[in-house]
Amino acid sequence: VTGGAQRPLVALLTDYGPGSEYVGALHLAVAGRCPAAERVDLAHDVPPGDVTWGALLLAWLLPLAPPSATVAVVDPGVGTERRGVALGCAGGRSLVGPDNGLLVPAARALGVEHAVELRSEEHRIHPVPPTFHGLGVFAPAGAHLACGGALADLGPSLDAASLVEPPAPTARAEPGRVETAVVARDRFGNLALAGGAADLAGAGLEPGAPVAVTVAGRRHRARLGRVFADVSAGGLLVHVDSHGLIAIAVNGGSAAGRLGAGPGARVVLDTQQA
Amino acid sequence: VTGGAQRPLVALLTDYGPGSEYVGALHLAVAGRCPAAERVDLAHDVPPGDVTWGALLLAWLLPLAPPSATVAVVDPGVGTERRGVALGCAGGRSLVGPDNGLLVPAARALGVEHAVELRSEEHRIHPVPPTFHGLGVFAPAGAHLACGGALADLGPSLDAASLVEPPAPTARAEPGRVETAVVARDRFGNLALAGGAADLAGAGLEPGAPVAVTVAGRRHRARLGRVFADVSAGGLLVHVDSHGLIAIAVNGGSAAGRLGAGPGARVVLDTQQA
Amino acid sequence: VTGGAQRPLVALLTDYGPGSEYVGALHLAVAGRCPAAERVDLAHDVPPGDVTWGALLLAWLLPLAPPSATVAVVDPGVGTERRGVALGCAGGRSLVGPDNGLLVPAARALGVEHAVELRSEEHRIHPVPPTFHGLGVFAPAGAHLACGGALADLGPSLDAASLVEPPAPTARAEPGRVETAVVARDRFGNLALAGGAADLAGAGLEPGAPVAVTVAGRRHRARLGRVFADVSAGGLLVHVDSHGLIAIAVNGGSAAGRLGAGPGARVVLDTQQA
Numbered sequence: 001v002t003g004g005a006q007r008p009l010v011a012l013l014t015d016y017g018p019g020s021e022y023v024g025a026l027h028l029a030v031a032g033r034c035p036a037a038e039r040v041d042l043a044h045d046v047p048p049g050d051v052t053w054g055a056l057l058l059a060w061l062l063p064l065a066p067p068s069a070t071v072a073v074v075d076p077g078v079g080t081e082r083r084g085v086a087l088g089c090a091g092g093r094s095l096v097g098p099d100n101g102l103l104v105p106a107a108r109a110l111g112v113e114h115a116v117e118l119r120s121e122e123h124r125i126h127p128v129p130p131t132f133h134g135l136g137v138f139a140p141a142g143a144h145l146a147c148g149g150a151l152a153d154l155g156p157s158l159d160a161a162s163l164v165e166p167p168a169p170t171a172r173a174e175p176g177r178v179e180t181a182v183v184a185r186d187r188f189g190n191l192a193l194a195g196g197a198a199d200l201a202g203a204g205l206e207p208g209a210p211v212a213v214t215v216a217g218r219r220h221r222a223r224l225g226r227v228f229a230d231v232s233a234g235g236l237l238v239h240v241d242s243h244g245l246i247a248i249a250v251n252g253g254s255a256a257g258r259l260g261a262g263p264g265a266r267v268v269l270d271t272q273q274a
Numbered sequence: 275v276t277g278g279a280q281r282p283l284v285a286l287l288t289d290y291g292p293g294s295e296y297v298g299a300l301h302l303a304v305a306g307r308c309p310a311a312e313r314v315d316l317a318h319d320v321p322p323g324d325v326t327w328g329a330l331l332l333a334w335l336l337p338l339a340p341p342s343a344t345v346a347v348v349d350p351g352v353g354t355e356r357r358g359v360a361l362g363c364a365g366g367r368s369l370v371g372p373d374n375g376l377l378v379p380a381a382r383a384l385g386v387e388h389a390v391e392l393r394s395e396e397h398r399i400h401p402v403p404p405t406f407h408g409l410g411v412f413a414p415a416g417a418h419l420a421c422g423g424a425l426a427d428l429g430p431s432l433d434a435a436s437l438v439e440p441p442a443p444t445a446r447a448e449p450g451r452v453e454t455a456v457v458a459r460d461r462f463g464n465l466a467l468a469g470g471a472a473d474l475a476g477a478g479l480e481p482g483a484p485v486a487v488t489v490a491g492r493r494h495r496a497r498l499g500r501v502f503a504d505v506s507a508g509g510l511l512v513h514v515d516s517h518g519l520i521a522i523a524v525n526g527g528s529a530a531g532r533l534g535a536g537p538g539a540r541v542v543l544d545t546q547q548a
Numbered sequence: 549v550t551g552g553a554q555r556p557l558v559a560l561l562t563d564y565g566p567g568s569e570y571v572g573a574l575h576l577a578v579a580g581r582c583p584a585a586e587r588v589d590l591a592h593d594v595p596p597g598d599v600t601w602g603a604l605l606l607a608w609l610l611p612l613a614p615p616s617a618t619v620a621v622v623d624p625g626v627g628t629e630r631r632g633v634a635l636g637c638a639g640g641r642s643l644v645g646p647d648n649g650l651l652v653p654a655a656r657a658l659g660v661e662h663a664v665e666l667r668s669e670e671h672r673i674h675p676v677p678p679t680f681h682g683l684g685v686f687a688p689a690g691a692h693l694a695c696g697g698a699l700a701d702l703g704p705s706l707d708a709a710s711l712v713e714p715p716a717p718t719a720r721a722e723p724g725r726v727e728t729a730v731v732a733r734d735r736f737g738n739l740a741l742a743g744g745a746a747d748l749a750g751a752g753l754e755p756g757a758p759v760a761v762t763v764a765g766r767r768h769r770a771r772l773g774r775v776f777a778d779v780s781a782g783g784l785l786v787h788v789d790s791h792g793l794i795a796i797a798v799n800g801g802s803a804a805g806r807l808g809a810g811p812g813a814r815v816v817l818d819t820q821q822a
Contacts, residue, residue: 006309011302017593017735018293019566021605021791024590025612028559031588032614035554039588040305040313042298045291048736049800057295064299064399064409066306076800079775125612129790130774131797135612187291188322226404227353242406243295249405252323252350280583285576292567314579314587316572319565331569338573338673338683340580461565462596500678501627516677517569523679526597526624 008037008146009068013058014134015046016073022132026071026139029125033143042070047263049076051102053184055166056192058095058106060243067092071142073134074102084118084137085163088151096142098133101166112160119155171195171246173202177270180246182215182263189254193246193267200224200238200246203269210272211238213248215261221272222248238269282311282420283342287332288408289320290347296406300345300413303399307417316344321537323350325376327458329440330466332369332380334517341366345416347408348376358392358411359432362425370416372407375440386434393429445469445520447476451544454520456489456537463528467520467541474498474512474520477543484546485512487522489535495546496522512543556585556694557616561606562682563594564621570680574619574687577673581691590618595811597624599650601732603714604740606643606654608791615640619690621682622650632666632685633706636699644690646681649714660708667703719743719794721750725818728794730763730811737802741794741815748772748786748794751817758820759786761796763809769820770796786817 016022054074075098083099089110095103128136171180184192222236228251241247248255290296328348349372357373363384369377402410445454458466496510502525515521522529564570602622623646631647637658643651676684719728732740770784776799789795796803
């Protein structure tokens with residue numbers, strides 16, 4: 001049994017919205033310029049302009065990807081002086097998008113081998129729409145790379161150390177306590193928090209332990225576990241989710257609804273008094 | 275004119291949400307393990323945890339599918355002792371997913387030829403995320419089957435009679451009357467009900483007949499028809515929809531809005547007094 | 549570097565909703581009948597029944613498409629006497645859908661070479677669902693064309709001049725003033741208006757100029773520009789968007805939220821008094 005030869009692959013992540021015409025336009029631009037390429041939608045429901053969450057998703061998804069060119073666009077600064085960049089990484093993976101931090105965590109984790117600024121007029125769709133560089137600049141660059149084109153064709157090299165650093169939400173752990181914040185909610189009402197297993201360990205919070213979740217001035221009883229069924233139906237679970245982030249869930253329900261909290265809310269996890 | 279050789283095909287149905295990173299992760303897992311496969315999104319807007327509706331959709335969609343491996347994940351019990359299964363069916367179609375009833379109506383309609391429990395550690399992505407078996411277990415199994423791998427590679431055979439039965443919403447028909455319930459609403463506000471053409475026939479309700487729809491204690495005048503234009507603009511239509519289910523629609527409007535009803539609401543259809 | 553041979557391509561635009569089973573059914577119908585075809589989702593979030601917006605999107609997207617068959621379905625009149633049509637256009641592009649104006653602006657812009665009414669029983673999926681011609685009629689026709697089938701196989705020729713004209717939202721420009729209306733909002737809260745660059749020019753409104761936006765009886769200060777950063781954070785921008793339409797945006801925010809306006813709202817743009 002063989003999976004067949006790898007075709008060129010273009011992966012797309014944006015905040016354009018599922019099923020939107022902006023996503024459709026990217027697909028057409030890629031299909032027209034690299035007809036051999038498979039196209040994969042990584043995510044398009046990133047909240048508008050949420051570079052932080054887009055960067056976390058890319059860092060989670062890219063290690064799952066075969067050799068590919070990823071076009072990522074969460075670009076509230078489109079049309080300003082921010083650069084467009086393409087990053088060639090280890091394992092035949094490249095990333096294309098705005099230089100606003102979006103690509104950096106994923107690219108660093110893979111290992112950046114070559115970085116360029118997108119300057120080539122040849123690899124653009126003209127006229128470039130002033131508010132839609134995804135179509136005019138990033139998709140054509142991704143198609144070029146997917147079809148085997150050289151990174152150097154896209155523009156001059158740049159120093160990877162000069163890339164804009166991403167906003168980096170972090171947790172602060174001390175014995176018995178983690179201070180953190182909600183970075184995303186999904187459609188199940190699960191809340192993803194800044195920080196991961198290391199922060200829980202740093203606080204000495206152990207699987208199976210009771211833990212208190214304080215958010216918006218209210219304190220809720222929860223339990224640290226691995227799966228939803230580690231708490232009873234309707235119970236509150238703190239766990240490390242599939243993205244590797246600390247997360248709050250309700251078994252069979254919505255943590256966002258239960259806690260009345262969403263992205264940006266500050267959260268304290270601490271040892272729950274009996 | 276020829277359609278070309280059939281490529282391997284993986285179809286995906288989940289409650290992960292359109293455009294979500296969970297769907298993107300499934301696509302990457304398949305693209306990495308069976309690069310030759312086409313990937314088709316069957317539906318990703320199944321309400322969270324709604325196994326009943328997911329099962330109805332699969333039973334409707336699978337007969338439309340060419341030979342393929344379908345990965346279906348509506349899995350509120352992920353991480354419990356519920357089994358993961360793969361079902362080989364007639365016509366070169368296989369289904370992979372949790373053993374919670376989701377796959378059963380579609381698989382039985384096609385004809386189950388061989389069933390296995392997903393136990394092979396080889397055909398998983400490690401570490402398997404405790405709350406995301408779609409990525410760790412089901413997608414790799416589907417990719418294996420799509421690329422021509424044997425069902426027996428995935429785990430030990432099981433007796434198809436031991437599969438968990440799906441929740442089966444049913445209608446009760448008697449002369450002049452059908453008692454049923456809403457099982458889904460779509461974005462047009464159409465309400466799909468338990469039951470089909472046989473139940474309407476069993477009640478003696480005939481196309482063209484006036485019918486009363488009682489929901490939430492209120493009785494509404496409607497007409498039994500085939501197409502929206504069988505009632506005047508804004509009128510209430512009862513028909514058999516494209517899924518084969520009894521459905522309520524408003525010509526040019528939203529039945530859900532008009533009736534103030536959604537999934538779970540009990541509905542009585544009966545002969546409308548003049 | 550070569551992009552590889554062009555595969556057949558089927559593009560899909562509907563108001564079925566992202567991730568819905570209706571979209572999944574179209575994909576299966578195409579995959580089963582033209583397995584060699586690439587499938588591209590152009591947009592599925594067209595508001596239910598909004599033929600006007602669907603037609604504008606098609607006219608914007610089709611010039612970006614390589615040779616392809618586009619299946620477009622925004623079809624509130626499904627099941628009435630409205631015709632189904634297929635339009636062969638210049639550049640190897642064809643369009644399939646209801647004869648309600650949806651296809652006309654895109655097709656005319658490309659140049660219609662041959663038009664037929666969809667009558668062939670052979671190129672349908674039987675039984676045709678009375679409320680879902682996308683599946684029963686349009687997708688099979690698109691698959692036929694994508695795989696190289698002749699337009700004439702689908703039914704008798706018709707006179708392109710007999711096609712139903714689309715609803716055509718227009719702007720009225722006079723010196724210093726444009727009267728128009730909102731035709732769409734996207735997930736960023738950007739509002740697209742009827743009319744384009746010619747209307748702004750006709751009114752003598754120049755990039756960089758202050759302009760007043762009056763909507764719902766309230767007058768707001770804005771500036772005519774090209775990119776969001778042409779106004780300060782939170783400022784109101786009037787520009788020509790990537791669709792070529794006049795649009796209102798807020799730099800870093802939602803114009804729809806700020807103005808309390810959505811599709812259908814009447815808007816006046818005029819010279820802002822200092």
